[in-house]
Amino acid sequence: MKDASGALVPGAAVTAQNLETGTSRSTLTNETGAYRLAALPVGRYDLRVELAGFKATTQRGLVLSVGDETVLNFSLEVGTPSQELVVSSEAPIVNTTTASLGGLVNEQKLAELPLNGRNYLDLTLLQPGISQNTVVIQLGGGAGGTIYSSNGAPIISNNFLLDGTPTQNVLGYNGASVVGTTLGLDGIREYKVITNAFSAEYGMNMGSKMTIVRKGGSNQFHGDVFEYLRNRVLDARNFFDYSYGQCLASNPSDISSCKRNPPYQRNNFGGAFGGPIQKDKTFFWGVYEGLRHLKGNPVIAKGIPAACVANGTRTVAQGNPNGSDYRVTPADCGALIASPLTVNAAIRPLLALYDPADTNYTQLSRASVNFGQMRVDHNFGKGDSLFARYTIEDSDQLVPGPGFGASVYGFKEFQNAATSRSQFITLSENHIFSPTLLNTARISFSRTNPATDAVVNPSQTGQQVVGPDVSFANGLPMGLVVIGSNGTGNPNFTTMGPDFAAPNYHLQNYWSVSEDLFYTKGKHALKFGFLGNRIQIITGETVWNRGRVNFAGGLPAFLQNQPSQVFAAIPGGVERRHFRYETFGFYGQDDWRATSRLTLNLGLRYEFNTTVTESQGLQTTLRNPGAQVDVIGGPGWTSPLTVEPYMRNPSLKNFSPRVGFAYDVTGNGKTAIRSAFGLYYDVATIGSTTFGYVVGDPPYRSTSVALPPSWAPGFISANPGPYQPPFTNPGAT
Numbered sequence: 001m002k003d004a005s006g007a008l009v010p011g012a013a014v015t016a017q018n019l020e021t022g023t024s025r026s027t028l029t030n031e032t033g034a035y036r037l038a039a040l041p042v043g044r045y046d047l048r049v050e051l052a053g054f055k056a057t058t059q060r061g062l063v064l065s066v067g068d069e070t071v072l073n074f075s076l077e078v079g080t081p082s083q084e085l086v087v088s089s090e091a092p093i094v095n096t097t098t099a100s101l102g103g104l105v106n107e108q109k110l111a112e113l114p115l116n117g118r119n120y121l122d123l124t125l126l127q128p129g130i131s132q133n134t135v136v137i138q139l140g141g142g143a144g145g146t147i148y149s150s151n152g153a154p155i156i157s158n159n160f161l162l163d164g165t166p167t168q169n170v171l172g173y174n175g176a177s178v179v180g181t182t183l184g185l186d187g188i189r190e191y192k193v194i195t196n197a198f199s200a201e202y203g204m205n206m207g208s209k210m211t212i213v214r215k216g217g218s219n220q221f222h223g224d225v226f227e228y229l230r231n232r233v234l235d236a237r238n239f240f241d242y243s244y245g246q247c248l249a250s251n252p253s254d255i256s257s258c259k260r261n262p263p264y265q266r267n268n269f270g271g272a273f274g275g276p277i278q279k280d281k282t283f284f285w286g287v288y289e290g291l292r293h294l295k296g297n298p299v300i301a302k303g304i305p306a307a308c309v310a311n312g313t314r315t316v317a318q319g320n321p322n323g324s325d326y327r328v329t330p331a332d333c334g335a336l337i338a339s340p341l342t343v344n345a346a347i348r349p350l351l352a353l354y355d356p357a358d359t360n361y362t363q364l365s366r367a368s369v370n371f372g373q374m375r376v377d378h379n380f381g382k383g384d385s386l387f388a389r390y391t392i393e394d395s396d397q398l399v400p401g402p403g404f405g406a407s408v409y410g411f412k413e414f415q416n417a418a419t420s421r422s423q424f425i426t427l428s429e430n431h432i433f434s435p436t437l438l439n440t441a442r443i444s445f446s447r448t449n450p451a452t453d454a455v456v457n458p459s460q461t462g463q464q465v466v467g468p469d470v471s472f473a474n475g476l477p478m479g480l481v482v483i484g485s486n487g488t489g490n491p492n493f494t495t496m497g498p499d500f501a502a503p504n505y506h507l508q509n510y511w512s513v514s515e516d517l518f519y520t521k522g523k524h525a526l527k528f529g530f531l532g533n534r535i536q537i538i539t540g541e542t543v544w545n546r547g548r549v550n551f552a553g554g555l556p557a558f559l560q561n562q563p564s565q566v567f568a569a570i571p572g573g574v575e576r577r578h579f580r581y582e583t584f585g586f587y588g589q590d591d592w593r594a595t596s597r598l599t600l601n602l603g604l605r606y607e608f609n610t611t612v613t614e615s616q617g618l619q620t621t622l623r624n625p626g627a628q629v630d631v632i633g634g635p636g637w638t639s640p641l642t643v644e645p646y647m648r649n650p651s652l653k654n655f656s657p658r659v660g661f662a663y664d665v666t667g668n669g670k671t672a673i674r675s676a677f678g679l680y681y682d683v684a685t686i687g688s689t690t691f692g693y694v695v696g697d698p699p700y701r702s703t704s705v706a707l708p709p710s711w712a713p714g715f716i717s718a719n720p721g722p723y724q725p726p727f728t729n730p731g732a733t
Contacts, residue, residue: 001033001049003076008033012051012076016062019044020218022280023379027435027520034593036525038438038518039430042066042189042213055079058086065104066213067192069097069591071669096669097591097599099660099676102194102208103127110185118228118268118289120191121146121174121182124210129195142169142450142506145176150195150208156685157207163214163389163426165444166204170508170537170687177395178418178450179291183371184391186224186272187287189213197676200587200603200658201516201529206680214389215274216377217283223273232261241298262296262362270371282378293367297399301494302406303359304351304555308333312343312559313352313461328559336555344561346712349469350481351559353496357460358412367397383432391424398455401499404480405489413457413465414498420450436520444512451505454498465498472547472568473716479547479568484554486564493555501543508687509536523593530586531607537579537687541694544569544703549711561710568716573701577694578615583683584608589658597667601676603658608651609683612690618700619646619693646693654681 001009010028014035017024020043029035047059054076064070105123115122125132129151149155156172167175176182191212194202202209237244237260247258267290274285303309308328315325322329326343330336343351375389401414428442456465456477464470465478472479480497484490488500516529547568551558585607592600613619660676696703708715 001029001035001074001076003054004078009051009054009076012049012054015048015050016040016045017048019046021216021283021377021379022219023385024382025432030522032523034523036436036520038520038525038527039440039516040064042068047072049074049076050081051076052081053078054081056081056084058084060086065106065192066190066211067100067102067104067194069095071096094669094672095662095674096597096664096672097662098199099197099601099662099674100194100199101129101196102192104190104192106190110188110190115185117181118185119146119176119180119182120185120188121176124148124193127193127195130193130208142171142178142448143173144178144180145174145182146180147173150193153207154682154685156688157205157682158210159202159205159207159684160210160212162212162391162424163387163444164428164442164512164514165424165426165446166510166512166533166684167422167424167446167448168684169422169448169450170506170539172685172688175422175448177369177393177422178420178452179293179367179369179395179397181291181369181393181395183289183291183369183393184287184373186270186289187214187285187373187375187391189215197660197678198658199601199660200589200605200656201527203531203585203587203605203607203656204533204583204682204684206682214373214375214391215272215285215287216375216387217274217276217285219276219279219283221273221275223271225271226269228266228268230264230266232259232264235261235264237261238298262298263294263364264296265292265294267292277376280379282376284374284376286375287371287373289369289371291367291369293365293397295365297363297365297409299361299363299400299409299412300407301359301403301409301411302492303356303411303494304354305332305334305336306356307331308336308555309351309354309356313348333555337559338556341556341559343559344710346710347559347561349463350478350496352461352463353411353413353459353465353470355459355461359494361412363400363409363412363415365397365399367395369393369395384430386427386429389424389426391422393420393422395420401454403489404482404495406491406494410494411496413459415455415457416452416499416502417455418450418452420448422449423447438518440516440518442512442514446510446512447508449505449507452499452502454502456498469713471713472549473545473571474714476546479544479549481558482548482550483558484552486550486552488548497548498546500546500548501541503540503542505538505540507538509538510534525591525593527589527591528587531584533583533684535581535583535684535687537690538576539579539690539694540576541691542569542575543695545575547716563708563711565705565707566711566715567703567705569696570702570704571716574618575694575701577618577690579612579690580615581612581686582610597664599662601658601660601662605656605658606654607656607681607683608654609649609686611645611649612647612686613645620697620700647689651681651683654683656680
């Protein structure tokens, strides 16, 4: 603050008034003429300066965004406070106070930018340094939605904060539903993505920080209602969709029944409403958004030629033209076999599942999402304010089963059903002790629970996928049949069978407590804080319970029942684990206004996590991988296992210095030079590392590989593996 001669002006009263809620905050300029109003809520403000002997000066229409630090310099004119000078020009938009890099998605962008699907997370891809990841394999819930890397950091290293509440699920990719949606656009005020050089107040992850501020009510009632409809009528046909041509070929006498496009219907609807409960005191804002989606997915799986399937599953009396029951020729099988052969009796039920009607088809996927949110803000007075917010999103969908490499989707007999429920609760209180001392306390709870199950249906031939002639484990649907590979897939044949990772669920409970203290002293803007989290992960995995049979020798090996291996989870293993750990973070930050043009950002964060433990004691570490484990307690038996936590904890050394500067080159806020250095750690990405222990962690759960001369139904039940888990399941079912 200066006067017309350029002299510093101490003792001036500076007041910021929120134009939406009527609340205000005041402070005085110090001996250097500087002032600071820390932790103001986002919104539109009028900033007024008053001092005896000078005209009152008001800056109108100042827009303060999330994470912003706006610099406004005033030049006071001699006069009386009853005289007022009104300034309506915009504040400088160049950051001249911090070294952090990032981008803001404000209300205008949210409202005006084209956003297909109304998924606000997609707008993050417009920020510099953000690159989308499109190769995540969708096995199990929690890997949907927009997934990205920030400046090359791991895709699980991004932190998503909703009013300070973490929202990412156990995998750490994002907080999207199983449908891949991030709805609730009308409930977002704005959000900022900090991609690099963030200050000491941000921790938990080394990647980007997305800080989302939800809308609150104001002194005026307002709202909106919307409905978006899309269908196939105005859509062009997918060039690679052959379903229309197939329909014409199979229905030449009724071509009107054939549609150029598969079924498609998308209804996205909802509304928002809010306003005052008590003027200038209490406000509310509520949001609902729904999605109903029906889509036809044309599927062309790489199966076995139709004649090969037909003749390999019928006798001469039933129409086999090859002179012998269940006999196929190279002509039948598209030259994939070298000479005629008779299909093995055990293989015939499996071969019947490759019927062309189950290979080329249109699957109808269905999705439903319901999003709701309510936020209430209350001002107790000029020194105290509080808000509470509850957000919930339910979703479910039915989609084709995976094809495991040869095709995106698998055969018609198999589908995936997924559900999720995400809930986020935040309670935050601001207390102003003095114009230079402010405290923010926050408690929150988030719960994410994506789950996936396999849906199985009979073949179009009537062949069941559950039964004594096809099931690998008694009573369960069949496992995977892989032709031409010893893995889960082959580029020449779509793998037959349901999703080997389903059913599964990945539940995460996330309790969080934080406190931030803001203190202004002269040229120093100090900030100190604490963040504590308690994280509970409950994971259920049934990977390979139904088993897998591989025919690496290709189609001849399959038809003659000559497997290269069989593979399955050993029955009786524990399929559910309860993991626990906590994180604790402490930081101090000083933004020092060294000169009128130079600001130094100096900070230190110390953050660590406790050792991950399994609440039922089901944890081991493999110390001697060469130990004899074929027969427990038998000759030469050496236990390779010790009962102790899965991993060591190196996080106690996680000291994170943060140093940066911002220099206003010309002094008018239009050009800045910024630079920073920092050390960053991941302490919130442990969830994704726990799956390996649930899927296969001897002796609690493990897998077995065998090399039998032939495959037989029920092989998992008949030959459960080299050893059984030597334990009971203490509460882990």
